[in-house]
Amino acid sequence: MEIKTEIITIGDEILIGQIVDTNSAWMAEKLNQIGISVFQITTITDNREHIMKATEESLNRVDIVLVTGGLGPTSDDVTKKTLAEFFDSKLILNEEVLASVKKRLEERNIELNDLIRGQAYVPDKCRAFVNEWGTAPGMWFETNGKVLVSMPGVPTEMKGIMEKYVIPGLKHKYRLPAILHRTLLTYGTFEAHLSGLLEDFEKALPDNIKLAYLPSAGRVRLRLTAKGDDEKKLELLLDKFEAEMVKRVGEYVYGKNGDTLEQITGDLLRKKGKTLATAESCTGGMVSHLITTVPGSSDYYKGSVISYANEVKINVLGVPEEVISKQGAVSREVVEQMAAGVSNKLKTDYAIAISGIAGPTGGTPDKPVGTVWIAVKSPEKTITEKFIFGFTRLENITRAAYTSLNMLRKLLLNESFQ
Amino acid sequence: MEIKTEIITIGDEILIGQIVDTNSAWMAEKLNQIGISVFQITTITDNREHIMKATEESLNRVDIVLVTGGLGPTSDDVTKKTLAEFFDSKLILNEEVLASVKKRLEERNIELNDLIRGQAYVPDKCRAFVNEWGTAPGMWFETNGKVLVSMPGVPTEMKGIMEKYVIPGLKHKYRLPAILHRTLLTYGTFEAHLSGLLEDFEKALPDNIKLAYLPSAGRVRLRLTAKGDDEKKLELLLDKFEAEMVKRVGEYVYGKNGDTLEQITGDLLRKKGKTLATAESCTGGMVSHLITTVPGSSDYYKGSVISYANEVKINVLGVPEEVISKQGAVSREVVEQMAAGVSNKLKTDYAIAISGIAGPTGGTPDKPVGTVWIAVKSPEKTITEKFIFGFTRLENITRAAYTSLNMLRKLLLNESFQ
Numbered sequence: 163m164e165i166k167t168e169i170i171t172i173g174d175e176i177l178i179g180q181i182v183d184t185n186s187a188w189m190a191e192k193l194n195q196i197g198i199s200v201f202q203i204t205t206i207t208d209n210r211e212h213i214m215k216a217t218e219e220s221l222n223r224v225d226i227v228l229v230t231g232g233l234g235p236t237s238d239d240v241t242k243k244t245l246a247e248f249f250d251s252k253l254i255l256n257e258e259v260l261a262s263v264k265k266r267l268e269e270r271n272i273e274l275n276d277l278i279r280g281q282a283y284v285p286d287k288c289r290a291f292v293n294e295w296g297t298a299p300g301m302w303f304e305t306n307g308k309v310l311v312s313m314p315g316v317p318t319e320m321k322g323i324m325e326k327y328v329i330p331g332l333k334h335k336y337r338l339p340a341i342l343h344r345t346l347l348t349y350g351t352f353e354a355h356l357s358g359l360l361e362d363f364e365k366a367l368p369d370n371i372k373l374a375y376l377p378s379a380g381r382v383r384l385r386l387t388a389k390g391d392d393e394k395k396l397e398l399l400l401d402k403f404e405a406e407m408v409k410r411v412g413e414y415v416y417g418k419n420g421d422t423l424e425q426i427t428g429d430l431l432r433k434k435g436k437t438l439a440t441a442e443s444c445t446g447g448m449v450s451h452l453i454t455t456v457p458g459s460s461d462y463y464k465g466s467v468i469s470y471a472n473e474v475k476i477n478v479l480g481v482p483e484e485v486i487s488k489q490g491a492v493s494r495e496v497v498e499q500m501a502a503g504v505s506n507k508l509k510t511d512y513a514i515a516i517s518g519i520a521g522p523t524g525g526t527p528d529k530p531v532g533t534v535w536i537a538v539k540s541p542e543k544t545i546t547e548k549f550i551f552g553f554t555r556l557e558n559i560t561r562a563a564y565t566s567l568n569m570l571r572k573l574l575l576n577e578s579f580q
Numbered sequence: 581m582e583i584k585t586e587i588i589t590i591g592d593e594i595l596i597g598q599i600v601d602t603n604s605a606w607m608a609e610k611l612n613q614i615g616i617s618v619f620q621i622t623t624i625t626d627n628r629e630h631i632m633k634a635t636e637e638s639l640n641r642v643d644i645v646l647v648t649g650g651l652g653p654t655s656d657d658v659t660k661k662t663l664a665e666f667f668d669s670k671l672i673l674n675e676e677v678l679a680s681v682k683k684r685l686e687e688r689n690i691e692l693n694d695l696i697r698g699q700a701y702v703p704d705k706c707r708a709f710v711n712e713w714g715t716a717p718g719m720w721f722e723t724n725g726k727v728l729v730s731m732p733g734v735p736t737e738m739k740g741i742m743e744k745y746v747i748p749g750l751k752h753k754y755r756l757p758a759i760l761h762r763t764l765l766t767y768g769t770f771e772a773h774l775s776g777l778l779e780d781f782e783k784a785l786p787d788n789i790k791l792a793y794l795p796s797a798g799r800v801r802l803r804l805t806a807k808g809d810d811e812k813k814l815e816l817l818l819d820k821f822e823a824e825m826v827k828r829v830g831e832y833v834y835g836k837n838g839d840t841l842e843q844i845t846g847d848l849l850r851k852k853g854k855t856l857a858t859a860e861s862c863t864g865g866m867v868s869h870l871i872t873t874v875p876g877s878s879d880y881y882k883g884s885v886i887s888y889a890n891e892v893k894i895n896v897l898g899v900p901e902e903v904i905s906k907q908g909a910v911s912r913e914v915v916e917q918m919a920a921g922v923s924n925k926l927k928t929d930y931a932i933a934i935s936g937i938a939g940p941t942g943g944t945p946d947k948p949v950g951t952v953w954i955a956v957k958s959p960e961k962t963i964t965e966k967f968i969f970g971f972t973r974l975e976n977i978t979r980a981a982y983t984s985l986n987m988l989r990k991l992l993l994n995e996s997f998q
Contacts, residue, residue, distance in 0.1 A: 179609030180794060182602050186623070192595025200595040201630075205604075205621035212620075217651055219637075241703045343596070354695045357654045375654055376593055378734070385598075440886075446872025447865030450886045454864025457940055465892040468858075468868045468884035470877075474926055478885075478896070508892055522875055552687060553713075556873055557736060 163331055166201040167193055172231035173315055176205050176335040183423065185230055185320055194330060197338035197389075198226065208232050213244045217310070224331065225308055231315030232247055235277040242285070242301070245312055248378035249303050251285035259284060262292045288312075295322040302331065303417055310333065319448045340393040344400045344406055346384040347375075348414035349568045353377045359410050363403075371403060380561050384411070401541050416571055423567040424452040430574040431462035436511040438570075441479055441504035443491065444518035444534060448563040464508045468498065479503030492517050492529055495538075496548050501539040512574075513539040514566045518549075518560045523537040533561045538569045545573055583754050584619040584642040588634055590649035590659055591733055594623050597772035603648055603738055610742060614751055615759040615807070617642065626650050631662040639726055644750065649733030651716035653695040660719070662702070665728055667721050677702060677717045680710045706730075711738040720749065727753065745825055758811040762818045763794075764802045764825055764886050765839055767833035767986045771795045774802065780823075790823060795826040798979050802829070834989060841985040842870040842877075848992040849880035856886040856928040856988075858898055858920035861909065862936040862952060882926045887918065897921030910935050910947055912955075912964050919957040930992075931957040932984045936967075938976045953978040956987045962993055 168368050169189055175181045178272045183205060189525075190200045201224050206212045213232070220227045232241030246253055246550050260282035267274055281297040284290045293299035296319040301312040313320045341380040348356065362375050374382040386403055388396040408415060417426045431438055440449050452461050469475040472491055476483050481499040489495045500515035518534030525531035532552035538545050547569065551561045587607055601623060608618045620641050624630045627920045631650070650659030678700035687693055699715040700705045707735050707744045709718035711732065718741040719730040729746050731738045766774065771793045775782075782791050788808050794801040795865045804821055806814040826833060835844045849856055858867050868884040871877050887893040890909055894901050898918040918933035936952030943949035950970035956963050965987065969979045 174606065177621065179607070179611050179618075182600060182605040183621075184600050187594065187597045187600040190595055194596045198901070200597075201625060203595065203601075203621075203623035204636075207619065216620075217858055226922045301849075353692065354653050354693065355690075357695065358693065374592060374656060375652065376598070377652070379736075388597075426729055442865075444872075446877075447860075447868030447884060447886065450865030450888075451869045451977075453862075454862075454886075454888060454938075455974055455977070459864075464889040465896075466865060466884070466886035466888075467896070468865065468872075468886065470868075470884075471882040471926075474883040477927075478883075478925060507896060508889075509895075520872075538704075550687070554736070555875055559869075559873070570841060 165338060166391070167198050167226040167228060168201055168220040168504045169203045170220060170227060171203065171205040171211060172208055172229065173205070173317070174208055179484075185317055186317065187531055188317070188321065189228060189230075189275060192324060193332075194341060196329060196333055197341045198332060198336070199341070201250055208238055208240060210244050210247075212238050213241060214248055217245070217248055219354050221305070221308055221310065225336075227308070227310040228328070229310065229312040230320050233281075233314045234311065235281055235297070241312060242283075242298075244291050245288075245301065245310075245358050246285040249285060249287050249305065251287035252284040254286045254300070256282055256284045256290050259290055259574065262294070263297050266297060272311060273316065290498070291323050291327040291435060293319055293323060294326075295319045304528065339389050339391055340391070340396055341550045342388045342396045343419075344386045344388075344404050345419050346404065346411075346415050347417045347419075348382045348384060348411060349380060349416050349423065351382070351414050353382050356382055356411055360384075360407065361450075363406060363410060368399075371399065373567040379557065380564055382414075416568060422456075423564055423571065425456050427571045427574065428453065428456050428459055428462060430571065431512065432458075434574065436574075437462055437464055437509075438506045438512045438514070439464050439508035439510040440566075441500040441513065441515040442466060442468050443470060443475070443500070443516060443557050445516045445563050446470060446520075448559050449514055449516065449566055450564055452567065464510050467507065475500060475503075479507065490529070492519055492533060492535055492550070494535055497535040497537040497543055498539075498546055501537040501544060505539055511541055512570065513537075515539070515568055515571055516562055518558070518562055520562075521555045527575070532558050532560065532564075536562065536566045536569060538566065538573050539576055540573055542577065543573075545569060583616045583644065585616050585644040585646060586619055586638040586642045587621045588638060588647045589623040590626055590631060592626050593621070595625060595639055597756065603733065603735055606739065607646060607648075607742060611750075612749060613759065613761060614747060615756040616750065616754070626656055626658060628658055628662045628665075631659060632666055635663070635666055635728065639723070643726055643754075644727070645728040646739050646746070647728065647730040648695065651699075651730065652779070653699055653715070653731045659730060659777065660701075660716075663706075663721070663728075664703040665706050667723065669705035671701040671998065672704045673701045674700055674717065677708055677710055681715045684715060702786055709741050709745040711737055711741060712744075713737045718745060720745070732768065738792070757807055757813055757964060760806045760811065760818055761837075762806075762815045762822050763836075763837050764822065764833050765835045766800045766802065766829060767834050767841065767982065769799060769800070769832050771800050774800055774829055774832070778802075778825065781828060783825060785821065786817075789817065798982055799977065800832075802949075810938075831971060834986060840870075840874075841982055841989065843874045845961045845985050845989045845992065846871065846874050846877055846880060848989065849930065850876075852992065854992075855880050855882055856930045856932070857882050857922045857926035857928040858984075859918040859933040860884060860886050860929065861888060861893070861918070861934060862938040863934045863977050863981050864888060864938075866977050867932055867934065867984055870981055870985065878891070879907070882928050885922050885925065893908070893918060895904075896914060897925065910937055910948070910951060910968070912922050912953055915953040915955040915964055916957075916964055919955040920964060923957055929959055930953075930988065932988055934984055936976070936980055938980075939973045950976050952976065952983075954980065954984045954987060956984065956991050958991055958995055960995065961991075964988060 939949035
């Protein structure tokens with residue numbers, strides 16, 4: 163039997179677009195890890211009728227309802243009294259919660275007032291979870307074999323209560339099948355192309371394994387999900403099907419699960435004991451920014467010359483002026499000279515160089531907006547390619563940056579097999 | 581009459597916690613700006629029955645339903661055929677959509693296959709919106725005076741279709757009261773401090789004007805919202821209250837509405853006809869990246885030396901080796917030398933230089949993680965400051981980058997009054 167959950171998020175801040183609901187994604191991931199699938203996420207207003215209706219509907223849809231938000235001490239937070247009404251329950255003083263609230267206030271030199279004291283009143287038909295990270299307790303209700311848990315919306319408080327009480331409580335209550343995920347990360351092709359290559363593979367998958375395509379900006383994630391009772395068996399099955407997928411689309415695969423191109427490229431450089439510099443024009447520092455978001459990148463990354471102006475290409479990187487005037491700044495010759503110049507100047511083994519037209523202006527019939535030349539250089543050779551991304555300015559910059567990292571990754575891999 | 585909307589997000593990626601739903605917050609903000617409130621956000625599975633049921637329920641609850649996701653060409657995307665079934669509609673070839681899809685593929689040298697061709701089939705009972713940013717068209721259905729619009733889940737595609745078709749379409753269809761916003765952007769202080777300075781101002785606001793505090797990473801936006809029928813009157817009212825706010829918190833205000841620090845700083849440089857270079861260590865290119873996201877930044881920005889390794893600080897920027905060994909790379913002396921070095925090397929009027937400890941490692945009792953020195957240099961003087969941000973790596977990098985832009989903005993403003 164599949165256990166289904168719904169997450170109800172109560173809060174006007176999300177409905178007016180003031181904050182992004184990151185709680186639900188965190189909760190969904192935690193639940194999936196223990197084999198509980200999230201069937202629906204519903205964000206509703208801080209309003210009695212809306213809460214009553216949404217609660218009733220979701221208890222009809224699913225087995226477990228996890229509610230966050232609306233538990234502050236002020237009068238615009240109505241979740242607790244509405245749930246008490248829904249479960250036909252009285253609010254009574256919970257001494258354990260009161261003691262915890264008092265302790266918390268004392269530590270912060272805040273005096274107890276009636277508003278905050280109200281946090282210690284909980285419905286008599288629920289199990290209360292003391293909130294060590296705030297004042298509003300978690301509340302676990304059961305009705306007709308179903309579970310509803312109410313938690314505060316503050317992320318640290320919700321996460322604390324989920325990890326300490328809710329996840330163990332659900333594990334204890336339900337017998338759950340194992341659910342395992344395996345994600346292959348691809349770069350440089352399209353969902354439709356990949357799905358063509360994997361069409362018969364996908365059709366031949368057993369019923370308990372599913373393949374999903376998750377595309378985003380130049381990248382497609384291929385996710386296999388396996389469900390079953392025997393976790394070891396599932397791992398072996400996933401190993402087998404993952405290997406099968408790599409056979410078919412391996413040339414596009416750059417990593418697995420939570421990997422990033424910047425971290426994988428960095429790991430390859432570290433493993434080889436090699437160093438990298440970049441010379442960026444149209445990407446304006448984004449490649450360098452991506453590389454240095456990885457902790458420890460100073461092990462292999464020396465720095466960059468952002469040669470936004472042609473004179474910087476000439477004076478700092480040593481690109482000959484006549485090459486720029488003859489070929490244009492966006493050309494094979496210029497990026498190759500930039501790559502050579504920066505690896506020479508910064509004394510590195512490898513280099514990335516990029517020059518292009520990010521837009522929205524600066525395009526010509528010959529070189530439209532989105533035209534980008536990228537060179538990656540090793541001690542042995544330089545690989546140079548031209549791309550026409552043709553998106554918005556920021557998207558062109560982003561695509562060029564990631565594409566350059568992927569080219570470097572391939573070069574590093576090829577050379578390690580020589 | 582209040583127009584109510586519901587957003588339905590279709591996608592298993594959100595329900596397994598793999599991605600955070602940022603689309604809904606963006607859509608909610610856009611809708612609120614034109615006076616349409618979002619009553620509920622519902623995230624559901626990629627499943628026919630679930631889509632049918634959720635669509636029916638939400639058309640009962642609200643006036644407008646905006647659906648995103650599930651429009652990819654592969655078989656796991658069932659939104660289009662399900663909506664066709666829901667609206668009792670046939671899928672027919674739309675020549676305009678097909679032409680756009682073909683054009684997009686040609687530009688990328690991809691061959692049309694049946695899967696992609698399928699994107700051009702749309703339900704005959706909807707108005708199709710050509711998707712310039714991808715292949716799946718937007719679809720506008722009307723039923724019993726209510727509207728349902730289906731859009732792709734890829735953020736750039738959804739945003740493009742919302743801005744070009746959906747927002748204007750909804751404005752045209754419904755008669756909405758005028759809602760005007762005016763936002764002051766502040767940097768360098770806290771919400772609690774600002775709300776103290778604005779306490780009596782806020783209390784004296786008329787009923788149809790509201791003030792909201794929107795804090796995020798070092799920045800607080802102060803948003804005035806005015807509702808009413810007479811747009812001109814509202815503009816005048818907002819002018820008055822905005823001026824009043826500037827009087828009280830003006831020293832923290834760097835811009836208005838959609839302004840960004842990078843664009844405002846750039847405008848000041850352009851106006852003065854001056855040029856800028858940056859020298860970045862711990863920020864690793866983020867300042868340069870921010871500056872060059874602004875179209876036309878090549879008018880004033882010449883480039884950067886990302887001196888991640890100390891040898892680059894020494895060899896390229898000319899920081900004396902003994903200054904680094906005596907003072908440490910994260911010091912007043914080093915950032916001042918970096919600023920002088922880069923403006924000299926790249927021949928610019930102004931310079932930004934940053935050196936710090938982004939973390940998670942590299943901190944010492946003297947210089948904990950998050951310690952950052954920033955120098956901004958003009959032809960006349962250099963302003964240098966030390967900060968201890970003390971957040972995660974990416975947050976430290978981001979704070980340092982924006983803080984440096986704000987310091988440059990202030991320097992540029994001060995000098996123009998001399």
